[in-house]
Amino acid sequence: MKPLLAVEGLRIRLPARAEIADEAPVDVVRGVSFVLRPGEAVALVGESGAGKSLTALALIGLLPPGITAEGRVELHGENLLNASPKRLREIRGRSIATVFQEPMTALDPAYSIGFQLAEVLRCHGRASSRRQARQGAIQLLERVAMPNPAGRLHAYPHQLSGGQRQRVVLAMALAGEPELLIADEPTTALDVTVQAEILELLSRLRRELNLCLLLITHDLGVVAQACDRAMVMYAGELVEVATVDQLFAEPAHPYTEALLTATPKLHNSPPGSDLAPEPLATIAGQVPEPDVLPAGCPFHPRCAVAIEPCSTDSPSLLSWTDSAEGSPRQVRCWLRGPLAGNGGGEESSPC
Amino acid sequence: MKALLEARGIKVHFPTPGGSLRRSNAVVRAVDGVDLEVRRGEVIALVGESGSGKTTLARVLLRLLEPTAGRVLFQGQDLATLGRRELRRQRRHFQMIFQDPLASLNPRHRIGRILAEPLRVHRLAQGGEVADRVAKLLAMVELPANAAGRLPHQFSGGQRQRIGIARALATQPKLVIADEPVSALDVSVRGQILNLLTTLRLELGLAILFIGHDLALIERIAGRVAVMYLGRVVEIGDRASLFAHPAHPYTAALLSAVPIPDPRQQRPQIPLLGEPGNAAAPPPGCPFHPRCPIARARCQQDPPPLEAHEPRQPSHRVACHFPGEVELDALTR
Structure with missing residues (x-):
């Protein structure tokens, strides 16, 4: 299938701050490449500071002033990094729409949601009269399963619950009939029962509209529930790309594996067991600051299986297929995937 | 064993903000009749959705907020009867850890x-x-x-x-209230902080009241769990009993909504009807009935008391007329 979006060697650089002498610019995202195909749901997973959100902003030309992006971001072959501001405005909303974590920041508290939806529809040239705008707004609210859509047009954002607000934001994002929806932690601010509803809604919209979904999240539970493929990011680089089934069944990168182990799983404890709860699995140390990355593999100081070359040489993201019928996957590690066995000269199997 | 802290009949009603022209005597029933005890050295978790009254209740327990009704006894002593100086002296025994340390x-x-x-x-x-x-x-x-x-x-x-x-x-302190202490932290750091809390608790004999929403985490750290909905405790019990046999439909729904980090183990969610309840206008009868998948006529009139439903588990109490039904329902479907 032809890719919808192809990202090639994306590098995002923070400028040196003028008030700090001798500060050098810092690359917070380094050489990220991936493709998104029509209709698939892909997760971009990582902890805070990994570069997930900046990557998303770079895709739509919304990096904060001063932060620069290099490489290629091709939408149907057109490099968006060179696109004019006018062209980017056409693309945003119509080809690529975005939804962020906190719906209140995307909604204007002073206007009714009907007004805000109508405004978006007019901007996209999808409503030329008041009546069309009203009809369009009701249809959008129906699409996101808002209860009593016609009655809600006059509601203001503060009169809605958090889940309803996120539905309105989703409705606005869908107004331009985008091909790609970037959702940056769309359910993180919501309660768990509402989160499940919104994830369900995202999956349904994806099927109905053949929408490609790029879901940015730190929560592996959300990934397992809502995505087909996952890209794991650590310290500004992709460290593993695989189908969700592969990733959870056989994580290749030690970081992915550690994240999976550190994510507590709900399991029904046997009745009557009053054993003291066992300690939680953790990852030693912390995510490195982008300006003081360790040499070699950025994960090596926290890695349970690191060997000698890990601290000096940085591995590349390499593709391989681990079984005859399996989909290709990628990993950036000396010890796993295609390099396994010849990276350190010894067979060290941790699991 | 005597309770370290005992809260009886706590109610917190906030007046709703109204303009000077629209004087209203409506109130938000943030906490609406809660009995809760914290035992020496235990970890008890308080869970529920935002707006369920968890944090308000915690503030009352610490005497940071005056309840509209009810009493808080710390080591048998009613905190409301203490003078300012004596209250301050007692304060060192109960402390708080906040969500956002910055x-x-x-x-x-x-x-x-x-x-x-x-x-x-x-x-x-x-x-x-x-x-x-x-x-x-x-x-x-x-x-x-x-x-x-x-x-x-x-x-x-x-x-x-x-x-x-x-x-x-x-x-x-003898009691620490930790309000979402790891929610702002990354997965890899979360465990470090919780393990530290657990170690310190055992060393110092602390009791911890842990307010949180991540049930998978809570299952790993709490000894007892209390589930709140619209200002009331709807279910309380030992961790093992409550997680294995949630008796309240709300608890069962919460558990079913926890995302499972494994694509091979996805299961259907117990759907809740409508939208989260409004503490300014709590429904009559059982506060959960408008959202409940198994609500019947009785639930609309009779508020169910919080009581044991299973003779072998007297400490597992639930406020539901039809306890345990939802879970069975989900299994057989």
């Missing part, structure tokens, strides 16, 4: 000063002892001794939460 640490104070303040306020250390105690506190939360000279922004999120813990433990 917001709860003064950005202009060095860590040494932040940790010394509770010691001075409660006159627990004088002169040279202060620095000594601060160093011990830092060691206890596994921070380097030179941390005392640094400012909060020079630490990572996990380190800041360690500082928050050290400050809470400075007065050697």
Whole structure:
């Protein structure tokens, strides 16, 4: 299938701050490449500071002033990094729409949601009269399963619950009939029962509209529930790309594996067991600051299986297929995937 | 065993904000009749959706908020009867850890000063002892001794939460209320902080009231769990019993909504009807009935009492006329 979006060697650089002498610019995202195909749901997973959100902003030309992006971001072959501001405005909303974590920041508290939806529809040239705008707004609210859509047009954002607000934001994002929806932690601010509803809604919209979904999240539970493929990011680089089934069944990168182990799983404890709860699995140390990355593999100081070359040489993201019928996957590690066995000269199997 | 802290019939009703022209006597029933006890040295978790009254209840237990009705007994003593000075003396025994350590640490104070303040306020250390105690506190939360000279922004999120813990433990409390203490932290750091809390609890014999929403985490750390909905405790019990046999449909729905980090183990969610309830206009009868998948006529009139439903588990109590039905329902479908 032809890719919808192809990202090639994306590098995002923070400028040196003028008030700090001798500060050098810092690359917070380094050489990220991936493709998104029509209709698939892909997760971009990582902890805070990994570069997930900046990557998303770079895709739509919304990096904060001063932060620069290099490489290629091709939408149907057109490099968006060179696109004019006018062209980017056409693309945003119509080809690529975005939804962020906190719906209140995307909604204007002073206007009714009907007004805000109508405004978006007019901007996209999808409503030329008041009546069309009203009809369009009701249809959008129906699409996101808002209860009593016609009655809600006059509601203001503060009169809605958090889940309803996120539905309105989703409705606005869908107004331009985008091909790609970037959702940056769309359910993180919501309660768990509402989160499940919104994830369900995202999956349904994806099927109905053949929408490609790029879901940015730190929560592996959300990934397992809502995505087909996952890209794991650590310290500004992709460290593993695989189908969700592969990733959870056989994580290749030690970081992915550690994240999976550190994510507590709900399991029904046997009745009557009053054993003291066992300690939680953790990852030693912390995510490195982008300006003081360790040499070699950025994960090596926290890695349970690191060997000698890990601290000096940085591995590349390499593709391989681990079984005859399996989909290709990628990993950036000396010890796993295609390099396994010849990276350190010894067979060290941790699991 | 005698309870360390006992709350009886706690109600907190806030007046709803109304303009001067629209005088309203409506109230938000943030907490609406809660009995809760915290036993010595236990970890009890308080869970529920936002707006269920967890934090308001915690503030009442710490006497940071005057309840509209009800009593809070700390070691058998009614905190409301204490004078200001005596209350302050008691305060050292119950402390709080907040969700966002950056917001709860003064950005202009060095860590040494932040940790010394509770010691001075409660006159627990004088002169040279202060620095000594601060160093011990830092060691206890596994921070380097030179941390005392640094400012909060020079630490990572996990380190800041360690500082928050050290400050809470400075007065050697018997009870710590931890309000979403790891929600702002990354997965890899979360476990470190929770393990530290667990270790310290066992060493110091602390009781912890843990407010949280991540049920998978809570299953790993709590001994008992209380589930709140619209200002009331709807289910309370030992961790094992409550997680294995949730009796209230709301608890079952919460558990079914926890995302499972494994694509091969996805299961259907128990759907809740409508939208989260409104504490300004709680429904009559069972507060959960408008959202409940199994509600019947009786639920609309009779508020169910919180009581044991299973004779073999007397400490597992639930406020539901039809306890245990939803779980069975989901299994057979």
